[in-house]
Amino acid sequence: MRTGVYPGSFDPITNGHLDVINRARNIFDKVIVAVARNAAKEPLFSAEKRVRLIEENLRDRPNISVIAFDGLIVDLAKQTKAVALIRGLRAVSDFEHEFQMAQMNRHLDESIETIFLMPNEQYFFTSSNLVKQVFKFTDRERRLIPPNVHAALSEKLGHNT
Numbered sequence: 725m726r727t728g729v730y731p732g733s734f735d736p737i738t739n740g741h742l743d744v745i746n747r748a749r750n751i752f753d754k755v756i757v758a759v760a761r762n763a764a765k766e767p768l769f770s771a772e773k774r775v776r777l778i779e780e781n782l783r784d785r786p787n788i789s790v791i792a793f794d795g796l797i798v799d800l801a802k803q804t805k806a807v808a809l810i811r812g813l814r815a816v817s818d819f820e821h822e823f824q825m826a827q828m829n830r831h832l833d834e835s836i837e838t839i840f841l842m843p844n845e846q847y848f849f850t851s852s853n854l855v856k857q858v859f860k861f862t863d864r865e866r867r868l869i870p871p872n873v874h875a876a877l878s879e880k881l882g883h884n885t
Contacts, residue, residue: 726807727752727754728756728806728807728809729801729808730756730810732757733759733762735767735769736768736769736873736876736877738869739850741812742782743847744812747843748841752787755788758792759791768856772792798829798836802836809836809838810839811826814843814849814850815848822838856877
């Protein structure tokens with residue numbers, strides 16, 4: 725069974741992330757969505773809440789699991805017997821950062837490959853940070869996030885219901 729790990733902060737999950745997950749499940753027998761606890765980023769939602777928001781959108785996909793993790797992603801990949809890390813590339817601006825991470829991960833464990841997947845073009849500009857910024861002023865981000873994420877943002881930030 726070929727397993728891929730899709731790591732990220734997913735704070736919150738967007739339709740672009742979900743699109744990459746769906747593309748990955750066409751390639752791998754099993755996909756693990758790995759939610760980074762990374763306290764240095766000061767996430768809006770706890771890791772446990774981010775896991776729940778993702779799981780609610782993937783209930784009908786038995787070959788996908790969602791976990792929270794600390795530490796190096798290559799170590800998690802090794803523990804889960806994954807053959808690859810899955811990374812989303814939206815635009816050229818993502819490439820330099822993703823390239824550096826892929827090279828460092830290869831340096832740490834060259835048995836783990838990095839696979840880059842592009843979301844549908846309607847999500848190229850979407851990021852969790854942009855969604856949160858737009859949400860503060862309008863509800864026009866609704867096409868970019870699942871309904872449960874919109875509800876969670878409304879509950880957390882108290883508007884746009």
